[in-house]
Amino acid sequence: MPNFSNQERPNWSRRQLIKWGLAGLGISYAAVKLSYFPATSASSVKIPPIPENIDNSGFGYNPMTLLREFDYGTLKKENGRTVREFNLVAGNSTVQLNRALTYVSWNYNNRLPGPTLRATEGDRVRIIFHNEDGHSHSVHFHGTHPVEMDGIKGVRRGKTTVYEFDAQPYGVHPYHCHIAPVTRHIGKGLYGLFIIDPKQGRPPADEMVLVMGAYDLDDDGKNELYAFNGIPNYYRNYPIPIYQNQLVRLYLLNMIEFDPVVTFHIHANMFQVLKTGRTLKPDLESDVISMGTAERHILEFAYPYSGKYMFHPHQDYIAEYGCMGFFKVIADKT
Numbered sequence: 317m318p319n320f321s322n323q324e325r326p327n328w329s330r331r332q333l334i335k336w337g338l339a340g341l342g343i344s345y346a347a348v349k350l351s352y353f354p355a356t357s358a359s360s361v362k363i364p365p366i367p368e369n370i371d372n373s374g375f376g377y378n379p380m381t382l383l384r385e386f387d388y389g390t391l392k393k394e395n396g397r398t399v400r401e402f403n404l405v406a407g408n409s410t411v412q413l414n415r416a417l418t419y420v421s422w423n424y425n426n427r428l429p430g431p432t433l434r435a436t437e438g439d440r441v442r443i444i445f446h447n448e449d450g451h452s453h454s455v456h457f458h459g460t461h462p463v464e465m466d467g468i469k470g471v472r473r474g475k476t477t478v479y480e481f482d483a484q485p486y487g488v489h490p491y492h493c494h495i496a497p498v499t500r501h502i503g504k505g506l507y508g509l510f511i512i513d514p515k516q517g518r519p520p521a522d523e524m525v526l527v528m529g530a531y532d533l534d535d536d537g538k539n540e541l542y543a544f545n546g547i548p549n550y551y552r553n554y555p556i557p558i559y560q561n562q563l564v565r566l567y568l569l570n571m572i573e574f575d576p577v578v579t580f581h582i583h584a585n586m587f588q589v590l591k592t593g594r595t596l597k598p599d600l601e602s603d604v605i606s607m608g609t610a611e612r613h614i615l616e617f618a619y620p621y622s623g624k625y626m627f628h629p630h631q632d633y634i635a636e637y638g639c640m641g642f643f644k645v646i647a648d649k650t
Contacts, residue, residue, distance in 0.1 A: 360562075361562065362522075363522060364557035364646060365557075366378075366380050366381065367380070367557065369554075373412070374411070374418070375411060375412060375547055376409055376410075377427040377428075379545045379546060380554060380556075382427060382545055383524045383545065384525075385431075386434045386511070387402060387431040387433050388400065388434050388435070389433070389434075389441075390402075397440050399440045400435050400440070400441050400483075401442045401443075401444065402431075402442070402443045402444070403425075403444050404424045404425060404430065404443055405424065405426075405445075405447075406422065406423070406447045406448060406449045406471075406493070406506065407426060407448040407449050408420055408421060408450075409421060411428065411505075411547070413531065413541060413547065414541075417533070417541075419531060421546075422449055422451070422453070422493075422501065423504075424455075424506060424507075427546070428505045428529065428543075428545070428546030429509065429525075429527040429569075429571070431508060432508065432509045432510075432567075433491070433508065433509070434510075434513065435510075435511075435513070436512070436513045436515060437483055437484055437485065437486040437512050437515050438482060440482060440483075441480065441482070442479070442480045443455060443478065444476065444478055445471060445477050445478070445479060446475075447471045447472065447473055447475055449473060450473055451473075451501075452470030452471060452473070453495055453501065454467045454469060454470055454493055455467045455491055455493065456493070456494035457481075458489040458490050458510070459487075459489045459510070459512070460484050461479075465479045465480065465481045466494075467491075467494055468494045468495075470495045484512065486512045486513060486594070487592050487593035488509065488569070488592060488613070488614060489509075489512065489612075490507060490508070490509060490510070490571065490612060491507065491508050491509070492506055492571070492610075493507070499573045502571060502573055503531070503532055503573045505546070507527070507529070508527075509527060509567060509612070511593070518596070521563040521564060521565035522559070522562055522563065522564050522565070523565045523566075523567070524564065524565075524566055524567070525545070525566075525567045525568075526544050526566060527544070527545055527546075527569045528544060528568075528578060528607075528629070528639060529542070530572040530573065530574065531548075532573075532574065539572065539573070539574050539575060539637075540637065541637055542629075542634045542635075542638040542639035543638050543639060544639060544641055549638050549641075550641070551627075551641025551642060552640045552641050555624055555642035556641065556642065556643050557644045558619065558646070559645070559648060560620065560622050560646060560647050561618055561620060562618055562648075563618050565615075566587075566614070566615040567593070567614055569610075570607040570608070570609060570610065570611050571609065571610065572609060572634075573609060575609075575634070577607070578607055579607070579629050579630040579631060580615075580627070580628075580629055581604040581627065581629065582617065582626075582643075583626045584625050585617055585619055585625065586601050586602065587602065587603065587615040587616060588615070588616045589602060589605060589613055589614075590613060593612070593613065593614045598616070619643065619645040621645065622645045622646060622647035622648075623644075624643070624645070625645060626640065626641070627642070627643065628641070
């Protein structure tokens, strides 16, 4: 539930609180179809610097850094095999959702979503999970593994367990708490993305992660706020910088509970879809895709023109209540 630390509760309506900072955009949703996918070499991939005007006060983490942050674990050699060792800690923290609302989240490693874990197909993966929250939690990974590693048994406060399995198959897999009521544990923020790269790798690109989530603020089984990477409207207020004519590889995951289907749409461009990350070549081309809860894909695109381009679900109420952002395409001056 929202709380107002060290303050008396303001005499605002619930709708005013939720929509604080959401109005006055005056932005058209019109889109122009365009497809452009230039070749990108490893040596030419450039990551734009993080804008200097970003205010991350109240978040506890930097969503702009989180966007391109991948945790490859600690590499170890054991009996001639490569082991990637990761650490996940479940806990709770207060997140500033907007200027009016704070929210006590449950999360992994004090961030929403949890760390983007990354391995190569065939690696031995070891996840050391410690629970510091007052509720029992677990980590359930999508993918292939023995039943003992399925993460459906609760780990109590102060306890540690280890999940260990081979990273397979390659693709994009969510992980999340699987303790009942699962909807509540996911809705509070206990989820993240696990990328397993194919052994042959993928072509170089500017890679980033967007995870769609939502907040049921009053426990009525309906969402009042939505977000990319945990903070409503963050990438609307601070557009994601990308370079013109450079391939972007977007790892997209939908972890919105209660809304059975959510779409994702980019303006003025098309993207190639690699479904569930389980293919090396695109399955289809579109500018909008539908995703159920826990569904995920790799989207690849490049913008031929500079400017600021919107992305959002095409359920407009979801966009208007926080799930909205922009790509700021920086002109290629070479």
